[in-house]
Amino acid sequence: MSASDDDFQFENVEEDDLVAVTKKQSSTEDVERDMKAVSLQDAHPPSPAKSPAEIRDQLAKEEVGQEVTEEKKQSVLQKLQDADQSAASGGWGWKGLGNVGSNLLSTATSSVSTLTHSFGEGFDKFVETVEYSLGAEDPEEFAKREYADVPKSKEGVVTDQVAPASKEEPIATVDSVDESDEGWFGGWGMKGINTVVQGTTSAVKKTGSLGKNLVTGGLGVLETIGKKTYNVLAEGDHGLKSTIQGSRQKSSLSQMLREAKEKAKQQSQQDEEYEETRKAHFGAQFDDFQGLVQLEALEMLSNQCEGRVQSVLATFDPEVLEVLKKELVSIKDVFELKDLDEDDEDEDRDHEFDRLMNEYIGQVGLTVTAERIINVQEKMRKWIMENSQELEEGTHRPPKEIHEFAIQFLAQITACSIEMFHKIGQLLLTEKNAPLTSYKNKANGLACATRVLCTEVGIVATKFSQRLNAAAAVTEESDFVNALITNVYLEATNSSTYIQDGFQLLLPVLQQSAIEAHSAK
Amino acid sequence: MAAGPYNYSYIFKYIIIGDMGVGKSCLLHQFTEKKFMADCPHTIGVEFGTRIIEVAGQKIKLQIWDTAGQERFRAVTRSYYRGAAGALMVYDITTFIVRSTYNHLSSWLTDARNLTNPNTVIFLIGNKSDLEAQRDVTYEEAKQFADENGLMFLECSAKTGENVEEAFLDTAKKIYQNIQDGSLDLNAAESGVQHKPTTPRNTLSNDQPQSKDGCAC
Numbered sequence: 001m002s003a004s005d006d007d008f009q010f011e012n013v014e015e016d017d018l019v020a021v022t023k024k025q026s027s028t029e030d031v032e033r034d035m036k037a038v039s040l041q042d043a044h045p046p047s048p049a050k051s052p053a054e055i056r057d058q059l060a061k062e063e064v065g066q067e068v069t070e071e072k073k074q075s076v077l078q079k080l081q082d083a084d085q086s087a088a089s090g091g092w093g094w095k096g097l098g099n100v101g102s103n104l105l106s107t108a109t110s111s112v113s114t115l116t117h118s119f120g121e122g123f124d125k126f127v128e129t130v131e132y133s134l135g136a137e138d139p140e141e142f143a144k145r146e147y148a149d150v151p152k153s154k155e156g157v158v159t160d161q162v163a164p165a166s167k168e169e170p171i172a173t174v175d176s177v178d179e180s181d182e183g184w185f186g187g188w189g190m191k192g193i194n195t196v197v198q199g200t201t202s203a204v205k206k207t208g209s210l211g212k213n214l215v216t217g218g219l220g221v222l223e224t225i226g227k228k229t230y231n232v233l234a235e236g237d238h239g240l241k242s243t244i245q246g247s248r249q250k251s252s253l254s255q256m257l258r259e260a261k262e263k264a265k266q267q268s269q270q271d272e273e274y275e276e277t278r279k280a281h282f283g284a285q286f287d288d289f290q291g292l293v294q295l296e297a298l299e300m301l302s303n304q305c306e307g308r309v310q311s312v313l314a315t316f317d318p319e320v321l322e323v324l325k326k327e328l329v330s331i332k333d334v335f336e337l338k339d340l341d342e343d344d345e346d347e348d349r350d351h352e353f354d355r356l357m358n359e360y361i362g363q364v365g366l367t368v369t370a371e372r373i374i375n376v377q378e379k380m381r382k383w384i385m386e387n388s389q390e391l392e393e394g395t396h397r398p399p400k401e402i403h404e405f406a407i408q409f410l411a412q413i414t415a416c417s418i419e420m421f422h423k424i425g426q427l428l429l430t431e432k433n434a435p436l437t438s439y440k441n442k443a444n445g446l447a448c449a450t451r452v453l454c455t456e457v458g459i460v461a462t463k464f465s466q467r468l469n470a471a472a473a474v475t476e477e478s479d480f481v482n483a484l485i486t487n488v489y490l491e492a493t494n495s496s497t498y499i500q501d502g503f504q505l506l507l508p509v510l511q512q513s514a515i516e517a518h519s520a521k
Numbered sequence: 522m523a524a525g526p527y528n529y530s531y532i533f534k535y536i537i538i539g540d541m542g543v544g545k546s547c548l549l550h551q552f553t554e555k556k557f558m559a560d561c562p563h564t565i566g567v568e569f570g571t572r573i574i575e576v577a578g579q580k581i582k583l584q585i586w587d588t589a590g591q592e593r594f595r596a597v598t599r600s601y602y603r604g605a606a607g608a609l610m611v612y613d614i615t616t617f618i619v620r621s622t623y624n625h626l627s628s629w630l631t632d633a634r635n636l637t638n639p640n641t642v643i644f645l646i647g648n649k650s651d652l653e654a655q656r657d658v659t660y661e662e663a664k665q666f667a668d669e670n671g672l673m674f675l676e677c678s679a680k681t682g683e684n685v686e687e688a689f690l691d692t693a694k695k696i697y698q699n700i701q702d703g704s705l706d707l708n709a710a711e712s713g714v715q716h717k718p719t720t721p722r723n724t725l726s727n728d729q730p731q732s733k734d735g736c737a738c
Contacts, residue, residue, distance in 0.1 A: 274528055290569045293584055297567055297601055304600040426566030430593045 280404045282411050282491040286498070291415030295498065298422040298505050305429070306508035312515050324518050327436055328511050334443035335507045337450065337500065353377055356452045361420070363445025365438065366427045370449070373416045377456065380409045384463050391470050399471045403484040406464035407491055410457065414495040417453050421446075421502040425509040432520070439514040446510075450503040454496045461492030529573050529580035532715040533696055534604055535689075536637075538629050539611035541590035544648040547679035548611060549587045552689050557680045564589040566597050574690060576697045583693065602636035606705075606713025607644065607692040614647040614663070614676060615655040630670060640705045641713065642695045646688050647676040 278284040286292055309328075313321065354377070357370035383405060390396060424446070465485045472481035537545045546568065550558040553570040570585040586605070588598040602608070610629050626645075633643050645667045647658065660676060667674035673691060677684040699705035700714065707716050 271528065290571075293569050293586075297569075297586070300600045300603065301597065423565055426594070426597050429597050 280400070280407050282407050282494055285408050285411030286415055289412050289415035291411065291418050291498070294415065294418045294422045295502060295505075298418065298425055298502060301422070301425050301429075302505040302508050305512035309508055309511045309515060320518075324436075324515065327439065327514055327518070330440050331443045331510050331514065332507065334440060334447050335504060337447060337503075353452065353456055357449060360445045360449035360452065361424075363448075364424055364428075364442045365434065366424060366431065368420060368423045368427060370420060373413060373420060373453070376409070376413050376416055380413070380460060383409075384467060387467050388470070391467075391474070396471055396474050399468050399475060399477060399481045399484055402464065402467050402471055403488065406461075406468075406488045409460065409464075410488075410491050410495045413453070413457065413460075414498045417499045418502040421506055425506050428506075428509055428513040429516075431513060431517075434513070434517050436514055436518045439510055439517070443507075443510055446503060446506060450499060453499050457492050457495045457499070461489050464488050529582045530716065531579060531581045531697075531700075533581055533583050533606045533693060534713040535583055535585040535607040535609060535692065536602055536605040537585065537587045537609045537611060538598070538602075538633060539590055539646075540613070540616075540625055540629075541592070543590065543611045543613040543616070544679045545590060545609075545611050546587050548609070548646065548648060548677065548685060548688075549585055551679045551682050551685045553585075555682065557682070563591060564594075566594055567601055572689075574693055576690070576693050579697070581693055581697070583689065599632060599636060602632065604711040604713045605637050605641055606696045607642045608633045608637060609644050609646055609688065609692065610672070611646045611648050612658070612663075613649050614658045615649050615652050616657060626666060630672075638709070638711050638713070640699055642673065642692050642699070643670075644673040644675070644688055644692045647674075648679055650676040650683060651678040651680045 278288075313325075316324065354370075354374040357374055361368065361370040387397060387402065428442070465488055468481050468485050468488070472478050475481075537549060539545055541563070544561075546561045546564050547558050549568075549570045550556060550561070553572045564587060566589055568587045570587060571582060572585075573580055573582050575581070586601055588594070588601060610626065610633060612626055630643070633641070645663065647660070647663050663676070664674055666672075673695065675684045675688045675691070677688055679685060696705065696714065700707060705712055705714065707714055
């Protein structure tokens, strides 16, 4: 709605709420992502340095041979680890987490001897996934895939278990899994554990007793792996410890949670700082009071009128034009505002602000009033009075707060002025039966109102500077306060410029209205 | 006085159009304040509302232009369509004045199509869905009108709030989707979308609104 005080406050509340919600979300998301990243890398780290295809090839070769020597296992894991570490140094969201994966891998090297036995299809797919996920991408895509990823990582683990469950016939195992590709992997692409069970069931049908082993064995080993991982994380071994020490890594879930919390805290701090900055920022405040959008709308209206004025002038009968042109030129003259800069900022005019505004805006002859601006002005005057009383009584507000209020006031009175001009513009265009000669008078009223507004802004800037100086005398922060005073004057000039620009935008609108009044005759 | 960045990534301009009294301002009020405004004064020209929403993890500021429905403002409000990313076209489901709703909707739609860009998402809203007993426009016929014209469509109630969020958010999602699939060019003038606005302006030189040259007479 329009720029009132209440609305402004509401908007802030809205944003605060939003921020709070997002904070919550982001912290849980972070944890989830972190955990997920670990679980992914636990099984198979991403490998941008070594291309996934290469690793796949290597694994494929080893699978074909089905005689994985300890050395080879070591080397594969080493590669994965290396790749992982390089991945950890850059990229999206993985930073830091990668090393946890590699820690786990180095642990895995010694503790899980069958890990590389048959990565098989699962790994293939997985590497693709990881490869994809390393590219910059939007979180929505990530979230969509999140479900798909989880079963895939499980898949990798379960496939690992095939080997121990059927040690006598390793080749057969791999084959049978391959044969059941449709039912087995088809199932994995879907969401949820139900699908996993379904997929498993279909695999069971195809692989017979072997499948049964696979399921029970799979579940058992899942548990074991989980336990082992936990133990490793909890107790740690030398490899893990040294890696942690060497690379200031997250060693446990609780630490990860702590860090996620830290991150969330940082974020909220940033948000607070952001809000803080906005409070004393003229542009942001002007925007919040809808000044910017009012100005934009007024400009659109003005441009439209200007176009029409030009085309009308080009097509009018020269005789009619003679009368009209005289009137239009006299309106334009009013808009020159020649003496604005010489206007003395006489404080005697203080008390006349509302009377003058009412008089001049009344002169425009529309239903628009200056009531809102007058309210803002009164509020501001009151604040300044209270502030000087407070100071006499010995209490004082920090200069920062005075500055904040000064900027907010300037932004609000500017926004209200632009809104008023905009409303006047809109109503001028819908006005019927106003005599052509009345437009010069309207223009005069607007010009005078603009002068009063600019003068008021100047007076206010001076008053706020006085308050700031008074506060500076108490707090002894003169450098800081001087910067604030400069800023108040600067933004007062800005405010004045906006108001004058808003006024100038009304020229084509007045001319267009005058033309319409003239042609209606 | 370092200025922090804005905390949203996009600004979408919406425009709400439709006949007088169909509840445009009430819809906006319900959306921004989550309250029903019983005695809503006539809108003069255009009023504004904002709310920051989130679509696909992106914070988006909706800058909503709520236009006057009164015929006498029609010429004025036409100035404001340009650069709207979304247009909410509102009618009243209880008012089927001499079967003129279609005519009126067609005329609003013509304005929306002619005065915005081809990618502007147009959302048809049947307001006052709480007044089921007085319903005069069936869901089906409105749906058909929407389908024929490629509009998104929902029936809402500014009073109960039913579907109000959905209408505003679905429009934003559609606009966002258009950005994602490249059909809405952010660099094009009048896309109605501003991406990552610059940091709040703080210096005099940046703060000047475009000043207008005087009119040549």
